[in-house]
Amino acid sequence: MIPTWCMAFPDGHETGSYLALDMGGTNLRVCEVTLTSEKGEFEIIQSKYRMPEELKTGSADELWGYVADCLQQFIEYHHEDEKLDHLPLGFTFSYPVTQDAIDHGVLQRWTKGFDIAGVEGEDVVPQFNRALEERHLPIKLVALVNDTTGTMIASAYTDTDMKVGCIFGTGCNAAYMEDCGSIPKLAHLNLDKDLPMAINCEWGAFDNEHAVLPRTPYDVIIDKESPRPGQQSFEKMIAGLYLGEIFRLVLLDLHKGNECTMFADQDVSKLDKPYSLDASFLAAIEEDRFENLTDTADLFAAKLGISPTKPELELIRRLAELIATRAARLTAVGVSAICRHKKWDNVHVGADGSVFTKYPHFKIRQAQALKEILGWEGKFGKGRGDPIEVLPAEDGSGVGAALIAALTVKRARAGQLAGIRDCDSLVEIGRKMK
C-alpha cells in the first residue's frame, strides 16, 4: 500500500506535449504524447530501443548514459533543429521503489535480471538527471510512475468511471485512488483529507502469513524453490510466471507417484526442467477446439517430446482449466476487496498484461467470481455490463506516464505542492506551457 504521489485523475481536458519513458527488462520505449484539445484524445509517436544484456550487469553510469542516449536520439530525430525548453517526462520505472515524492524513488532492489551496483538503496532520480544534464538534454523528469498507476490514469483519461488499474501479466498488481483522509500513515503530513492519492497496492504480497489462501502442496513447492520464499504469496498463485510451473509440477507429480499411470514409459526429461512452460502453453491447451484434443497432443509432442494417451489429454485439459480458473477467481478477490473497501458498487477497472489480454476465458471467469463474491443478481457476471467491469486498459506506461506528468505540472501550477521535490522547476514549466 504505497502512496505514489499521483494526486489527481485526468478530466480529459489536459493538453500539451509530454515525454514518456518505459524501461522494461528487454526494451526501452520512448514516447512523445500530445494531449489534444479534443476531450480524452491524444497523439503518440514512439521509438523502441533494445536494452543490451551487458548493460544489466554493468555500471550505473553506463545504464543511465544509455537511457539518456536513447532519449537524445529520440529528441534529435523528432525535433531536429528545434529549440526546446524542458519537455516534462513521466518515467515508468518498473522496479520496486519507495517514494517520498513523485520525483523521488529509492530502489529497493533490482528485478528482471538487472544487477547494477550503486543503485539499490539510492534515489534513482538524481542519477537519471545527472545523465540528462551531461548531455544538455531539454528534458525534465516530473514523475516516476508505477505501471499499475499509469494503467489506471491512462484508462481514466478516456473513461471517467475507471477507478482501479490492474496488471494481470507475468506478475500481478493493482492501484486505485484513495483519499488522503483515509491514509493514517500519511496523517503526519496534514494533507487536505479530500485530496486524492493513487495507492500502489503491491498486492502480490497479500497473505504472506498464509492465513486464508487455499494453497496446495504445489504452491508450497513453488514458494520454497523460488528466489524469495515467503514473499509474494498471492502473486505466486495467480501470475502468468507461475501458472505453467504449477501445471508442470502437478504433471510431474502424477508421473512419479504411484497412484496412477501417467506418461508411462515416456521420456519426461524436458518436463523435468523448472519454469520450462509458461502461461501461453496453458492458453494453447485451453484453445484446443477439438474434442479429441489433437492440438494439445501436438503441443506435448513438439514442446516436451511426450505423447499422452487420450485419457491423459483429458486430464491435461482439465488441469489447465483448473489452474487458470483458480487464478482468475483469486484476482477477482483482489478487485472485489478494493471496491468493497471503497464502497464502490459501480466502477470500471482498467486491466493490462498478457494473461488478461491473451488468456482464453480469463475475463469471464473473473467476472463470474466477482458475481459470487458481491452477490450480483442473475443477469450479471458475464463480463459485459456488470456493475464492476474489468476492461482492457489504455497504454499505461506510455499515455499513462505522460498524463501523470501532465497532472503533476498542473497541480504544481495550482499551488498543490505536496509530494513534489523540485517545485520551482515544475511551476516554471507550467507557467511556460500556457
Added chain:
Amino acid sequence: MVLGARKPPSRKGSFADMPTDLKTQIDKLEELFLVPTEKLKEISDHFVSELKRGLSKEGGTIVRSSSVPHCKTTRY
C-alpha cells in the same frame, strides 16, 4: 464458453472412458484447485482488512517495509 470453474458443457461425457485411476486424480485435483464461493468471500473479507491495515500507521503484509521487500509486477 467456460463459466467459472465449472466443466465446459461441450466436453461433458468425455471422461466416460477414463481409467478409474486417472478419474480419481482429476477428482483430487478439483478438490485442490476449485475455490468455492464461500472461500472467495472469506479471502475477500481478509483482503479488505489487509488493505486497511496497509494504510494504517502499523502497516500490514501489503505495506512496504525493509524486512518485506516487494517483487513488482513484470510483463511479458
